Amino acid sequence: MLSVETLVTFITASVLLGLAPGPDNIFVLTQSALRGKGSGLIVMFGLCTGLIVHTTAVALGVAIVFKTSAIAFTALKFIGAGYLLYLAWKVFTAPVEQIKGRSEQKNNYRKLYFRGIIMNITNPKVSIFFLAFLPQFADPTRGSITLQLILLGGLFILATILVFGSIALLGGTIGQIINQSGHIQRILNKFAGAVFVALALKLATSSR
Template sequence: MLPIETLAPFFMASILLALAPGPDNIFVLTQSALRGRVAGLLVTLGLCTGLIVHTTAVAFGVAVIFKASALAFTALKLFGAGYLLYLAWLIFRSSAETIAAGQRSELSYARLYRRGIIMNVTNPKVSIFFLAFLPQFADPARGSLTLQMLLLGGVFIVSTILVFGGIAFLAGSIGGWLNRSPRTQVIMNRLAGMVFVGLALKLATVKR
């Protein structure tokens, strides 16, 4: 199995990658500001559940399909972009009352968890990134590469939970103060909708 001399630099690299601005941590930031810390943490758990899918795909070679097949890559990214546009549409049609009701609804938390999963799983760039990143820290001389990939993926997920959890905590604190005003709630919701549109366009135009 991999030694601490390999896992420690991999963990630090994973922390830095999680801190780099990207669709996932922006999603955590906006949802935490809109709905609070708990919502942000649930989004984080959803995104990390998606990372489990990507880790498994890389460990068992499924990600190679998305790297080799332009059709599979395009289909998945367009589905993801369409889903983000759907979320933006839901936000834009919300009033201040429905926003407040959605924030109080436990069901909305369940939706946020599912949204985190879908958003992460439908981004084929994550699997391709893992396919390029994880093998750099694996060593065939140390046993099963599949088990090593799963271990590295697990370490990456832990680092993501720590960073995204911190983002959720900080953004949730600010959002709790801003959300006291119904007008501010609507403005923040519209801004989140614009972020979703931007993320959808970015995903739709991404190259392999």
């Protein structure tokens, strides 16, 4: 199994990467500010579920396809960009939200959870990042590489939950103040939509 020093270094690096501005933590922040910390936490769990898919792909060697195949990489990134543009349209056209009933809130939580999954797994750069990042901490002399990669992926997910969970709570606190004003909420909706458009363009123009 991996040494304590390796695990500490990996977890530290994972936390720092989670804090670096990127599509996922920006997504968590905007959703928390718009819909409350509960929604941000649900999005976080959706994103982390997507990370399970990426971890499995790397451990089984599937991610190499997106690194070596231009067609697969391009197809997946345009699917992801298209989905982000769809989210932008939804936010741009959304009315100022009122407090929802419990059943409707649960339905929104389900949508947000799957939204987080789709957003994460349709970004091929995450798989390629995992393919480049995780093996750096694996040691062939310490047992199965596949099991080590799964362990590292799990630790990365735990670090992501810690960081993104904190971001969700912060965004929810900000949102409680902002959402008291319909005018401010409309501005926030437009800002969130602009963020989705920017993320879509960034993903669509990205290269391997």
